Amino acid sequence: xxxxxxxxHKMWDDHELSRMVKGGAPFPMLSDGGGRVGSVYGVYLxxxxxxxxxxxxxxxxxxxxxxxxxxxxxxxxVGETIRQIQAFQHxxxxxxxxxxxxxxxxxKLTLKPGPGLVGKVWEVWKTKMAFx
Amino acid sequence: xxxxxxxxxxxxxxxxxGEKADTPQETPKHATSKEVKAMITVGKKAPDFxxxxxxxGKFVSVQLSEFLGKWVVLCFYPGxxxxx
Numbered sequence: 001x002x003x004x005x006x007x008x009h010k011m012w013d014d015h016e017l018s019r020m021v022k023g024g025a026p027f028p029m030l031s032d033g034g035g036r037v038g039s040v041y042g043v044y045l046x047x048x049x050x051x052x053x054x055x056x057x058x059x060x061x062x063x064x065x066x067x068x069x070x071x072x073x074x075x076x077x078v079g080e081t082i083r084q085i086q087a088f089q090h091x092x093x094x095x096x097x098x099x100x101x102x103x104x105x106x107x108k109l110t111l112k113p114g115p116g117l118v119g120k121v122w123e124v125w126k127t128k129m130a131f132x
Numbered sequence: 133x134x135x136x137x138x139x140x141x142x143x144x145x146x147x148x149x150g151e152k153a154d155t156p157q158e159t160p161k162h163a164t165s166k167e168v169k170a171m172i173t174v175g176k177k178a179p180d181f182x183x184x185x186x187x188x189g190k191f192v193s194v195q196l197s198e199f200l201g202k203w204v205v206l207c208f209y210p211g212x213x214x215x216x
Contacts, residue, residue: 001183004212005143009186012212028134028185028194032208036147037181042172043208054208058178060201066174072210085203 001030001037003050043069057085059092103130134192137184144184149195178206 004012009029018024030037035051038044043054053070065088070076087100090110098110101121109125111117117124137144171179182195196204210216 001206001208002211006184006186006191007139007143008212010191013186016213024188026188028187028192030183030185030194031144031146032183033143033145037179037183038208040148040171040179040181041206041208048210050210051208053210054206056172056178056204056206058196058199058204058206060203062177062180062197062200064172064174064176064178067172072214073216075216076207081205085205089203 001032001051003032003035003038005033006031048072055081057081057088059088101125101129103132108132134185134187134194134198137191137193139191144191144193146181146183146193149180149182149197178204 002009006029009031013024013029032038032051035044035046035049038051038054041054041056043052044050045052050072053068053072053074053076055068055076056064057066059065066084068076068081083105086106087104090106091098091100094110097112099113100110104110109129111121111125178196180195180197182193185192185194187194196206
């Protein structure tokens with residue numbers, strides 16, 4: 001979503017994005033003239049009249065599980081976004097019985113919070129696991 | 133996904149859906165942005181909105197609440213053709 005019109009979105013997709021990704025942008029390119037939606041989400045930069053790089057993860061119940069907002073010159077890390085979605089999906093599937101420690105990826109150890117784990121995380125989770 | 137919309141000379145518009153939808157013009161700017169920032173909190177509902185969109189050769193109207201039941205990644209960016 002940006003403040004550009006759908007006509008400009010089409011031109012960008014036709015002339016540039018479709019040369020980067022076969023078939024062009026696979027998702028809807030939303031238009032937010034005036035930044036009305038961006039204002040509600042807290043990402044509209046009034047002085048510049050554009051929207052910051054805001055990224056919101058919304059679960060199947062319509063609840064915001066996470067967000068990240070960057071100023072324009074720095075691009076996002078799509079791999080980290082995907083990792084977060086996988087972690088939120090895993091936690092949701094466990095119905096809150098599991099939590100994913102720092103650096104978690106699919107297949108890695110999760111934590112099962114409860115009285116028995118209090119003060120014992122150091123026994124099962126090592127700092128280096130945040131960086132594997 | 134969404135209803136197809138006709139491409140006329142008027143730029144199609146969307147906006148927030150719900151109680152605040154028709155108030156932005158009347159509310160003083162500062163009050164709006166303060167209220168608004170408090171609305172985004174993890175663990176709380178994502179504010180619903182409708183927006184015109186370009187999707188695979190068509191102009192459509194998209195509403196966030198159409199995607200209930202699915203995970204959604206909503207991305208804002210500064211502008212088309214802006215390099216990053």
